[in-house]
Amino acid sequence: MARATRIITGDLWFGEGPRWRAGRLWFSDFGEQAIRSVSPGGDVRTELALAGSRPSGLGWTPAGELLFVSMDRGQVGRLAADGSVHTHADLSGLSRWPWNDMVVDKAGRAYVGEFGFDFNADMAARGLPAVVADHPSAQLVCVQPDGAVEIAAADMHFPNGSVITQDGGTLIVAETLGCRLTAFDIGRDGRLSNRRTWAPLGKRLPDGICLDADGAVWFANPDAPECVRVAEGGKVLEVIETGLPCFACMLGGDDGRDLFMLTASWGAPGVAPTKGRIVTARVEAPHAGWP
Secondary structure, rough: OOOOOEEEEEHHHHHHHHEEEEEEEHHHEEEEEEEEEEEEOOOOEEEEEEOOOOEEEEEEEOOEEHHHHHHOOOOOEOOOOOOOEEEEEEEOOOOOOEEEEEOOOOOOOEEEEEEEOOOHHHHHOHHHHHHHHHHOOEEEEOOOHHHHEEEEEEEEEEEEEEEOOOOOOEEEEEEHHHHHEEEEOOOOOOEEEEEEEEEEOOOOOOOOOOEEEEEEEEEOOOOOOOEEEEEEEEEEEEEEEEHHHHHEEEOOOHHHHHHHHEEOOOOOOOOOOOEEEEEEOOOOOOOOOOO
8 A cells, every 4th residue: 555645845946955953854945046944834944045056965064054065156055053154165176067965974074976967958958868878977075074075986977865874884875877876885084985886776766865774775766756765785665656756855753754755847858847845754764874
């Protein structure tokens, strides 16, 4: 029997980077160029407006400062406790393409992925199947707590949603155009090693992901109206129908068992989605790890 879902809000354009914090689901809204949050009851508010650049991945430092990816500026920004906004790290010299999702670990170290090419232009010119079959590779970078940046992994196939396991020892990255989840061991200095396929996903495209206490990963599929739970090795454990294509997901709520799924409808190829919504479902295994 299909798992029950409910829509908690339709008051967003295109939500990404959902994170549960202090009783609310925080997310980036590309269309609004703002970081917003929503309560389980559907109360939406704007936390930070970012005129001129889309926000993407979100995370918090140990001091409680918000880190956010500024896609079009090629920066990781930092919202200080006093409300001032600062450049935490400049990534623009490493790539001229947009930067995307991010995970921040318990020490305040961040892993950020980039597009690697003009995704929207290629989508409009060639279509999704051709882009999946043939595309430039991209980079994943590590931003240290002091803002120092270094390349963590090259030859990535559109690195997207990322999680860090509860023990802090493994990074799992969604390679959207590689149709797989890829894992790395994390060293004490944040450097990555032992790259391996954590789960092959067939023809499914993983976008945003989150980790549960059973060690399974939920991933959003932007090419279908579904959020999928998968075990290491690739076994599909559950599929939840989301009504619209699903771009991101996050476990949260008071007990970590509310699965929030951010959905939207695509327009013409390469055009930003139309107004989206957030769908939620109750699941058995609670949230684990980071984010």
